[in-house]
Amino acid sequence: MISEENKKFLLNLVRKALEEHLEGKESDVEKIPTELMNKGASFVTLKANNQQKGSIGTLFEHQELFLDAIENVKAAAFEDPRFAPLTIEDLKTTEIEISIIKNLKKLSYESEFELLDQINKGINGVIIKHGIRIGTLLPREWEKVDNKVEFLQLICEKANLDEDGWKNPSSEIYVYETETFTDD
Numbered sequence: 001m002i003s004e005e006n007k008k009f010l011l012n013l014v015r016k017a018l019e020e021h022l023e024g025k026e027s028d029v030e031k032i033p034t035e036l037m038n039k040g041a042s043f044v045t046l047k048a049n050n051q052q053k054g055s056i057g058t059l060f061e062h063q064e065l066f067l068d069a070i071e072n073v074k075a076a077a078f079e080d081p082r083f084a085p086l087t088i089e090d091l092k093t094t095e096i097e098i099s100i101i102k103n104l105k106k107l108s109y110e111s112e113f114e115l116l117d118q119i120n121k122g123i124n125g126v127i128i129k130h131g132i133r134i135g136t137l138l139p140r141e142w143e144k145v146d147n148k149v150e151f152l153q154l155i156c157e158k159a160n161l162d163e164d165g166w167k168n169p170s171s172e173i174y175v176y177e178t179e180t181f182t183d184d
Contacts, residue, residue, distance in 0.1 A: 002100065002179060006035050011096055011183040013066060014044065014073040021074055022088045032066050040065030041101040043138060043178070044072040046086065048093045054080040059101060059127055059136060059176075069098055099138055099178040101125075107173045115166075116148050119175060127174040128155045128166050135159030139178055 002010070013030075020027050042065065043057025054076035058068050073096065077086035086094065109115040119126060127136045135158035137144075137151060145151045156165040165171055 002035060002181075006033050007098075007181045008183075009033060010036055010066060010069055010098060011181065014069050014098070015091075015096055015183065017070045018073055018077055018086070018091060019088075021077075022086070022091060027070070032064075036066040037064050039063060040068055041104075042069045042072055043099040043101070044069060044076045045097040045099070046073075046076050047095045047097065048090060052083070053077075053086065053090070053094060054083050056080055057099070057101075057136075059134070059174075060104070061101075065100070095182055095184045097180060097182040099140075099180040102177045102179055104174055104176040107175060109173075112167060115173065119148050119151075121148060121151070123177060124175040125178060126151065126155055127172075127176070128152065128159055128161070129172040129174070130159065130161055130165055130168060130170065133159045133161055135161070138180075140180065 017027050039061040041058040041061045043055065045055040046053040056072050056075035056079065058072060107115060107118050109118060122142045123139055125136060125138045127134065135155040137155050142151060145154060152166040153163040156163050159165065166173060
C-alpha cells in the first residue's frame, strides 16, 4: 500500500509534468519519496466530465514507479490514438487516476475450469499474452461483463486475438490487483 501522502505527491507530480510539457518547459524533478523510487508498474487514466480522455499503462515493473507514472500520464495525454491530444485548457478540467499494478502472477493450469477458478471477479485484472500480442483489463472493468469468460473474450478482442485466444495453450495468462487513486 502506498501512503496517502505519497499518493498525493505522485498525483501532483504527474499533473505538474503534464503542465510543464504543455508549456514547453523541462520537467524539474524534485526530491522523490523512497517509496516511489521502487520499481513499479502503473496505468494512468485521464477523464473529463466522466468521459475517458486517455489511458495508457505499463503491466510489468521495469523502472521506478514515479518515472513510470510520468511516462504513462504523458502517453495517455498525447499518444492514446483513441483520443485527441490534451490541451492546456483541457487540463483544467481533467481528472487523473493512477492504478498501481500489484501482486502480478502468471497462472499455471491444466484446464479451462482450473484457469477460471484462479481468476477472482471484481478483484483481479487479467493479462493475456500470445506472442507479441497482449491485452489487459483492469479490475474496475468487470462491470462491463457478466462473467469470467466474457471478461477473457473482451481482453482477447483488445489484443487482436480471436475471442477464444485465452484457451490457446501457448497463451500466457496473468492476474494482478491494483491500488487506484485519483486527484478529483
